[in-house]
Amino acid sequence: MQPLVFLQSGESGIIKRVGGATETRRFLAGLGFVEDTTVSVISRLNGSLIVNVKDSRVAINEDMARRIMV
Numbered sequence: 256m257q258p259l260v261f262l263q264s265g266e267s268g269i270i271k272r273v274g275g276a277t278e279t280r281r282f283l284a285g286l287g288f289v290e291d292t293t294v295s296v297i298s299r300l301n302g303s304l305i306v307n308v309k310d311s312r313v314a315i316n317e318d319m320a321r322r323i324m325v
Contacts, residue, residue: 259294260304260320267295268325275322286313288323 256271270292273280287309288294297305303316 256324258321259296259306259323259325260317262296262325264296264298267293269293270323270325272324273322274324279319279322283319283323286315287311294323294325 259268259270262268270288270290272290273283273288275283292308295307297307297312299305300314303314304320305312305314306320307313
């Protein structure tokens with residue numbers, strides 16, 4: 256298990272755990288980052304990640320990506 260931020264462009268993983276404060280976990284869940292969901296890294300841009308989760312493209316910063324374990 257490793258943080259999402261360590262995946263390279265084109266790699267995928269299954270979300271195992273989402274960490275952080277309750278509000279942070281709720282925010283990420285609202286974007287589709289929930290356990291047992293597949294997430295793919297589309298690209299990296301200026302410290303942010305563009306990811307595909309639940310058929311949607313979402314941009315998150317590195318800090319948020321460190322809280323998502325795949």
